[in-house]
Amino acid sequence: MSQVLTSAAVPAPAATSYDDRDRGPQRGVRRVLLESGYALSAFPIALVAFVLVVIDLSLGASLAVLVVGVLLLSVGVMVARGFARFERLRVQGMLGRRAATPRYVCAEPGAGFWRRMLTPLRDAQSWLDVAWALAGVVTGTLAFTVTVTWWGVVLGGLTYWFWQQWLPEDGEGLAQLIGLGEGAVAESLLQLGLGVVALVTLPWAVRAVSNLHAGLAWALLSSRADLQGRVTQVEQSRDSAHRAEAESLRRLERDIHDGPQQRLIRLGMDLGRARVQLAQDPTRAARTLDEAVAQARAAVEELRALSRGIAPPLLVDRGLAAAVGEMAAGQPIPVGVHTELPGDLPAAAETAAYFVVAEALTNVVRHARATRADVAVVVVDGRLEVTVSDDGRGGATPTPGHGLHGLAERLRGVDGDLEVLSPEGGPTRVRARVPLG
Template sequence: MTQTMYPDEAMATTFQPVPTARPTKPRGVRRVLVESGYSLSAFPIALVAFIVVLVDLTLGVALSIFIGGVLLIAVGVMVARGFARFERIRLRGMLGRSAPTPTYICAPRDAGFWRRQLTPLRDPQSWLDVVWSLTGLVTGTVAFAVTLAWWAGAAGGLTYWFWQRWLPENPDDTTLAELIGLGEGQRAESWLNLAIGAALLLTLPWVVRLVTTMHASLAWVLLSSRAELQGEVARVEGGRDAARMAEAESLRRLERDIHDGPQQRLVRLTMDLGRAKKQVADDPERAAETLDAALAQARETVAELRSLSRGIAPPLLVDRGLAAALEEMLTQSSVPVTSRIEVPEQLPPHVETAVYFVVAEALTNVAKHSGATGATVSVVADPSGVKVRVEDDGVGGAHPAKGLGLAGLRQRLAAVDGTLEIVSPDGVGTTLVARIPA
């Protein structure tokens, strides 16, 4: 578990849950049996939770004028946390539902006794756990009663023909078959019960699923809904931080490139022009040669500045769109590239910029580090956004930890909620897949 500091909580800490794989939902008959087991076990678990938590909190409130009363309330809250954790395990293990554990506020390790005991009382999720312990009995009772009644009715109706022989007979009794006009005697009653049992058995999966969903949905809302909200907030904060880091890295990289390239050329151009000025009167021919060299330096400087500007905001991307900008980039690649560009004409500007940057950075890495003889670039749109795939036949071994621009690329994609996957076994080549939501 990792700790995140709350700056306004006087060194209070929160414990973030470790993400787990999404559980697998049961299917078919197994699903009916599992959901039935979940519903039948809901009542006894909810009853124990209701009694323990309610009694603990009631005693705590009644004794709140004493020190021990406050401690009893804190104990009741922690007990409710335990029942909540057990219910999340049941949701994941029995129903295969995603039930993440929210972040709880916990006291720091160096906190005093009272700080550790009272911190759970300031946690909103702890009180939602208490609410679940008190209200889960209602839906748990309904789920238990309905499930038990349907199973008992189905089993009793389908087997009534067998065990009715041991029922005492009374000529004065009127059976249900007689009341609805199906006839008299055990045969008519057997057929009626058989029909009722069959009807209950056929509707059993839907009825059990209904009451199970009712109980599980209440549990999810109270026990896990805040976890998704906290995850979304963490994702947004992570994207914001990634955008800041990517922007700062881009500025540093641009400053370094300008200093190492155009700035040095401009310094040399200034020196050449100064030397030519002195040579004009004494040696015109040599002055002309110096001016020609200065003109070449100026052209190279302009070309390098244009190359740097394409990395920031290529004019072609703004003027003619993503497809045209990518086609121009691919024609200038030093490595032969086979491409497939299928993107809509209108995409959000940040998506177009991110796609362009991904392709540019990937081809730069291919040219500088892969030793590849060819590459394939695929940029296609799908319902969720844009998928970029760049493959080469180089030496492989690429990894974001090695630098190569991949770490910065991952940060830039995180800023637009994108993802980056890299498969690069040694000696086989590299496959880079980026997904950018539109």
């Protein structure tokens, strides 16, 4: 079974709007009807919300010196919250737009009665809901009036020829008043023309007032949710970066302990033994010194390799493409490299991409039993995309504490994501995406 890991700190996707998913006459009619229903229902709902909230808050403010006044203020705020939640549902259901619910300040579990009643009064979003209950009646009235007017002209103008026969014939009609002729035919043609014009412009008129009402609703009821989402994203990215850095330091400490440190300890022992052997067996002492020199060289090479893992000099000096090419050339199996990169990549994105390639190729060499690997580093839709694939045995899993999981944490620190597709039997594909903006 394939193993897939996707890690990303991004806001929830927006709901698909009817502009994106509705195509064709039937869907266009459906959109107009839904927008008309939204606009027509805006006024009665906004009026009820306005009346209830104003009454509660007015009574609460006038009786604020009494206990009942504070309770009425809290009730008024909670009523505004309820209408705000209902409006978000209307926007999502009737207009197909994203209307996220912000996080409200809530009393702690087990809090007393007064703490629960007073908590809504210190929540900023609750007062924005109150502002919506007061201001929504203005845009709701406008939306209702314009929609009723346009639909009235459409229905009245297109059917005037039918019900005109029951109108009194005396008096001047609109056609006669504006000089377009006299009689029932002239009046019927004028009304028909007005109905056609209103029908053609109906979608734009209804959409304009619906957007106005929904736009005010988003500004007061959902904009803080987007801000909270961005703050959460930043916090998650920061925490992921800290975890990745801590894991990298632990791995570096372990690698130093298992590699150069052991060689340096043996080097010290060899030098001590050589010092003793100098007086007794100079030839043997020379061999021991040769071994010590070899240990020193090996320790230096291991330290250089570890330093390249911290800050690769070639990446800093010549860029990502050159660093990936050199890394691929040093692998024990053939590695194909394809890069299409601009010359001004952000340093954080380059470093993250480099470590993705390094960790993926390390896993290929150590565990995959592959005969070939391919690396592609390109920029797609404003994001740096790194793909490492191999023809090995598959079964790679992003287990916590191991390399792929550490890569996911590192990528979250730069708002990126990692996808690992590795079914049993292979092949394996590791794909990372790092935003450049």
